[in-house]
Amino acid sequence: MIYQAEEEGWLVVTQPAHAWLAGKLAAMWGNEAFAAPAPRESVIVATRLHDIGWAEWDAVPRLGADGQPVNFLETTLAETVPVWRRGVRLVGTINPVAALLVSQHATRIYERRRERGVDAAVDLAELLDEQASVRRQLLAVLGEEWDTAEHLQTTYRWLRACDLLSLAVLSDALPNEGEIGNVPGAHFGEFTTLHYQYQEPFTLLLHPWPFRGTEARLHVAARYLEHKRYPDQTVFHAALAEACWRQLPVTLRYG
Template sequence: MLFRPLPDGSALAISQPAHAWISGQLARAWGGAVAGVDRLPELFILAAEQHDIGWLKWEAVPTRDPTTGRPYDFVALPRDQHTALWSAGVETAAASYGPLVALLVSLHGLAIYALTPDETRTPEDLAAVRRFRAEQETMQGHLRPQTAASDAEIADQRAILLALDLMSLVICGAMGRSPRRTPPVPLAGEMARLALAFPGDDWDRLTVDPWPFREASVTVACLARHLPHGGFTDEATMRAALAAAPVMPITATLTPA
């Protein structure tokens, strides 16, 4: 789960699958002269939309972070639990959508863990991440020969998925409001980072430079739950409050800088 803080101390709680849905919407809009492709393959769009499929069961019964009294933020969940969810997601994707989607989910999981230097991890977290890496490298060895995509195509799609994931996190408010740059993505003839910025005081418009989408603007949306200020003393109360929380739409329009 991820959270967009509000000025009164309350927050919008967004499930990982809902955030991934925004990634899928962005993937479907990707294309044009700057991107260097007319559109992305349908299986890639599916992978972008489902890259957090491993979180489905957890989101239905989230666990409480004793530090905040709220459901665990996606970056705060202990690594042994976090890696288990990713592993389950790869297995579910393989069974439900086939080898290419599962491979992209697996590669994305490794890319996420590579963003944090190993030397900063606790021994327990490092052990969990190393187990996950070994497991996923073995899984990828089984999945890759079953796909029709070339290594170059898979590398490009992995890079785009990582960028779309970051863009969605920014849109959802999980990265704050400071300008961001995505990891390098393949555009027409070059690798480039996309600069992301909120031009105003609201969350409803984000500029992107260079512009990798077909249309002059792209509007994306998902649903969130409005949690009150403060935390909860126990897990049952937290889950009941989350289930009863008002549902609110999150909408953002992306435009060129």
């Protein structure tokens, strides 16, 4: 779950809803200066569903000891392991290339946790080995086209870029202004850097511009939750269930 402090309270966006927005961006990606994702359908499916494993967690999210909702970045390794196993498995029933990309994303998440030093190294090593084994099984099915780490990494970068752009406009997981490097460029295997700047409300200025058209006006399902300390899980879940859904307008434009 993504929680963002706003004047109205906490803006609450589920991980699958954030991923759905990222998938919309993947579907729009491509113009004279930026190659469209390839294979397009698989990249869009992977981006749209890369957080599907979070659906069960987001249905009954955890409350922290301080009575505040636990943001997705604050979850423990034990909580996230079933999330990524389930997500890769579910996407694998739809599209094996998409599952390969989601497994690569899970690996990136584990590698980021290793860099932060918040988990036991031996536990992370086992999980990284587990996902590597999953990818080997998928690669055996997919054939020679995917038989290089470079091909997988290059294709994954479309998912990564759209994921980060969605997070940049929906949460404070990224700074309000920054760069996203190693973004697929004009030709497969070429990379560039995107510069972004957040502007309220939920608008992202971006250059260079990687999408079709001159502006992206989209919506994401969201709720607002009263900003307070909740006494227990039951009260918190009841408040979340009663919170009204709304279609939050999101804009990306060149700038």
